[in-house]
Each structure stands twice: as structure tokens, then as C-alpha cells.
Amino acid sequence: MSTAPVRSETTIADFWGDPRCPWAWITSRWMLEVEQVRPLETRFHVMSLSVLNEGREVPEKYRQGMTDGWACVRVCVAAQQQHGSEVLRPLYNAMGRLIHHEKAGLGHDMIRAALEEAGLPADLVEAAENTSWDEKLRAEHHEGMDPVGSDVGAPVIHVPGPDGEPLAFFGPVLTPAPRGEAAGKLWDGVLAVAGTDGFFELKRGRDRDPIFD
Numbered sequence: 001m002s003t004a005p006v007r008s009e010t011t012i013a014d015f016w017g018d019p020r021c022p023w024a025w026i027t028s029r030w031m032l033e034v035e036q037v038r039p040l041e042t043r044f045h046v047m048s049l050s051v052l053n054e055g056r057e058v059p060e061k062y063r064q065g066m067t068d069g070w071a072c073v074r075v076c077v078a079a080q081q082q083h084g085s086e087v088l089r090p091l092y093n094a095m096g097r098l099i100h101h102e103k104a105g106l107g108h109d110m111i112r113a114a115l116e117e118a119g120l121p122a123d124l125v126e127a128a129e130n131t132s133w134d135e136k137l138r139a140e141h142h143e144g145m146d147p148v149g150s151d152v153g154a155p156v157i158h159v160p161g162p163d164g165e166p167l168a169f170f171g172p173v174l175t176p177a178p179r180g181e182a183a184g185k186l187w188d189g190v191l192a193v194a195g196t197d198g199f200f201e202l203k204r205g206r207d208r209d210p211i212f213d
Contacts, residue, residue, distance in 0.1 A: 010039040011191075014158040016047040016144030019072050019095035020065065020106055022210035023173050024155035028096065030177040030186070031157075037184035044088040046080065047141045047154055048073045068106040071128035072099075075111050077137045078127035079120055090118040100212050144168075159191065167194045176211040 015031060017024030031042045050069040058066060072095055079087050094114035098104040104113065111125050127133050144156045152170035161167040169190075178186050193199050 010041050011159060012041050012043060014043050014045055014144070016045045016141075016156040016158075017092065017154050018047055018049045018069065019076065019092055020069050020099055021049060021154040022100055022212075023153075023175070025096045025100050026175050026177050026210055026212070027155045027157075027172060028092065030172075030174065030183055033177060033179055033183040034187045037181055038187055040187065042089075043085065044092050045085075045140060045144050046073050046076045046088065046137065047144050047156065048137060049154065051138055051141045052145065052153065065106070070134075071108070072106055072111055072114075073137055074130060074133045075115070075124055075127045077133050077140055078130075079115075079118075079124055080140070081133075081136060082124070083120065087118065087120060091115070091120060094118045100210075159194065162195050169194045173206070175208060176213050 013031065015028060017028055019025070028042075028044075031040070034040050035042060048069065050066050050073070053062075053066055076088060076091060076095075079091055091114060094117035095110070098110050098114055098117075099106065104110040108125055108128060111128055112122060115122055115124055144158070145152075147158070147166070147168035148156055148170050156168060156170055158166050158168045172186070172190055174186075177183070193202060
């Protein structure tokens with residue numbers, strides 16, 4: 001049984017993730033689980049690992065992903081701009097399932113399938129190679145990432161702080177996603193540390209690959 005204070009009002013959590021990031025995908029599954037046991041509403045936003053890693057040296061095995069990864073986030077931003085931010089949740093869910101569970105890749109076939117699953121117009125796939133969306137993409141990316149600094153990755157979460165000011169933090173990075181009350185207890189702990197003035201980091205080395213269950 002959780003000993004965290006009971007919150008009667010719904011907490012709005014703004015979640016920034018790149019659909020192709022497996023760690024962000026797992027965290028998003030955890031947050032949807034938390035919604036079932038805590039008064040939480042998750043709002044989805046777009047960040048881009050390709051934007052984040054521009055100009056950085058990345059391992060060879062990730063370089064193609066940096067190039068291919070532009071397509072899906074451009075489409076996400078185009079969908080957001082044309083149909084409202086609420087479409088990002090079903091679109092992220094569809095892309096994440098196809099990428100991480102169905103191993104559908106990052107190409108146009110995956111994007112078309114995700115758009116269909118999310119109930120969005122098929123012609124949004126044209127945004128995949130359209131660099132005119134990059135300005136909006138960068139703005140959306142930086143809105144989420146700038147408050148936590150440049151030395152973190154995905155996911156990033158913003159929540160209201162105790163004083164009304166927003167709290168922004170990277171993570172949590174975890175696998176597999178906790179379920180039920182275990183998910184809720186972790187959320188309580190995350191809010192506790194994120195709301196502690198002067199708290200910056202809690203970390204240990206990863207000893208397993210992402211587990212999608």
C-alpha cells in the first residue's frame with residue numbers, strides 16, 4: 001500500500017519521446033499503467049534523437065538511425081500542427097508498437113500503417129521527407145529538452161511542482177514497465193525526488209536490454 005499523499009486532482013504529465021527510442025517507449029507504457037492507478041493524465045509531445053545528436057559523434061551502429069529517424073518525427077509534428085496535439089497519443093502508440101513489437105522499421109510503410117491505425121489521413125506520410133517541418137520539430141523538441149539540459153536523452157517528463165512551477169526531468173529509464181500498484185508506487189517516488197530542491201541524479205549501470213512485454 002502506498003504511503004504517498006493522496007492527490008484528488010488529476011496531475012497533467014507532459015511526456016516527450018521519440019517513437020524510435022525503446023527506452024522512451026517503455027517509459028510511456030509505464031505512464032499509461034500509472035493512469036490506471038493514480039489521478040494522472042499523460043500528454044504526448046515530440047522530441048527527436050536526430051535533433052538531439054546533431055553534430056555529435058555517435059557509434060556507427062546508430063548513424064543510419066540518426067538519418068532514418070527524421071521521417072517519423074516530422075510526420076508526428078505535421079499531424080500535431082494539422083490535427084491538434086491530442087492526435088500524438090494514438091500516433092505515438094501506433095508507431096511505437098510497429099517499431100518495437102512488430103519490427104516494422106522506420107520507413108514509409110511503417111508510417112502509413114501507423115497513420116491508418118491512429119485514424120489520420122494517409123497523405124501525412126508526405127511530411128516524412130519534407131524539411132519544411134523541421135523548424136516546428138526543433139521548437140517542439142527544445143520546449144521539452146531545454147529545461148533539463150543538453151546532456152540527457154529520451155524520455156523527458158514535465159509535471160507541476162509543489163509551488164506551481166513546472167518540474168522537468170529525464171527518465172525514468174526502466175525495463176520492463178511496472179504494472180498495477182507497482183507502477184503507481186514508482187510514480188509516487190519519481191514525484192518525490194523530482195520535487196526535492198537540489199536533487200539532480202539517481203542512476204546505476206544498465207545490465208539488460210529493453211524488454212517489451
